[in-house]
Amino acid sequence: MKVELHCHTRLSDGSFTFDEILNLAIQEGVSHLAITNHDTTRELHQMMHTGKERGVEIIPGIEISGYDFKRRRRVHILGYYIEPGSAAIESLCSPLLERRHQGCLTAVERLIKAGYAITWEDVMKHVEGGTGVYKQHIMHALIDQGYTTTIYGDLYKKLFSRGQNEEQPGIAYIPTEYVDACEAVRVILQAGGVPVLAHPGQYGNFEAVPQLVEAGLQGIEVWHPLHTPEDELRAREHALEFNLTMTGGSDFHGFYGERDVKLGSNSPGLAVVNELRERKHALSKEMK
Numbered sequence: 001m002k003v004e005l006h007c008h009t010r011l012s013d014g015s016f017t018f019d020e021i022l023n024l025a026i027q028e029g030v031s032h033l034a035i036t037n038h039d040t041t042r043e044l045h046q047m048m049h050t051g052k053e054r055g056v057e058i059i060p061g062i063e064i065s066g067y068d069f070k071r072r073r074r075v076h077i078l079g080y081y082i083e084p085g086s087a088a089i090e091s092l093c094s095p096l097l098e099r100r101h102q103g104c105l106t107a108v109e110r111l112i113k114a115g116y117a118i119t120w121e122d123v124m125k126h127v128e129g130g131t132g133v134y135k136q137h138i139m140h141a142l143i144d145q146g147y148t149t150t151i152y153g154d155l156y157k158k159l160f161s162r163g164q165n166e167e168q169p170g171i172a173y174i175p176t177e178y179v180d181a182c183e184a185v186r187v188i189l190q191a192g193g194v195p196v197l198a199h200p201g202q203y204g205n206f207e208a209v210p211q212l213v214e215a216g217l218q219g220i221e222v223w224h225p226l227h228t229p230e231d232e233l234r235a236r237e238h239a240l241e242f243n244l245t246m247t248g249g250s251d252f253h254g255f256y257g258e259r260d261v262k263l264g265s266n267s268p269g270l271a272v273v274n275e276l277r278e279r280k281h282a283l284s285k286e287m288k
Contacts, residue, residue, distance in 0.1 A: 002029050007036060041060065118142060135156075213242045
């Protein structure tokens with residue numbers, strides 16, 4: 001059986017509903033599935049209940065959109081076995097969800113002003129039941145209107161470019177004020193969860209590991225679709241140096257993914273799930 005420890009639904013920036021993902025998990029032979037939507041724990045209780053009924057253990061998770069202010073880099077922190085509805089997570093993440101949503105509203109207004117024939121309503125129809133608008137939803141609306149055929153193609157790069165190396169940022173790039181990554185680690189611990197550094201190779205986060213460990217980091221994502229063999233090796237080395245659990249996942253977003261990946265394709269194995277559980281129990285004892 002496979003394990004999937006990194007997966008997003010329509011509640012954040014995935015294109016599939018939870019029920020569609022659960023069907024896919026059963027089809028792909030995934031026995032343990034972590035739902036790690038960005039910055040929300042919404043519907044996790046219900047997902048756990050539905051998963052149990054259908055023979056798939058749903059691990060309640062989250063992916064908090066953090067930031068390393070020292071190195072000016074995004075840092076995503078995964079949390080496993082968190083308490084859904086945690087007040088600590090809610091107070092940290094609710095303002096972040098609102099800032100992202102408002103930023104996307106500004107981005108859409110800019111695109112309309114630049115002559116793109118889309119409306120806020122066109123974007124919102126892809127967000128139904130979610131926590132707010134993401135760039136993928138804006139791109140989906142542009143696909144509907146025939147401007148492009150892919151989410152992450154040339155148009156995405158043009159509109160949402162961050163403007164590095166003296167380039168001008170894209171007209172739809174609105175910087176989001178993220179939360180401090182170390183604070184994200186501490187809040188996951190407060191919510192009874194196990195904090196893990198997501199895809200450090202993707203955002204160049206290896207230098208931040210000692211600080212994150214000091215804040216309470218318990219694991220590092222080694223296997224990820226956007227990791228090179230060098231990234232995997234560095235992640236392994238950090239795991240051994242700092243006694244971190246080595247995790248992995250497909251980072252499944254459905255149609256909204258940067259890569260076409262299969263659910264369960266980066267399965268780290270059941271032993272990793274057991275290790276995360278053991279860490280949760282050990283942390284619970286420490287917190288008492």
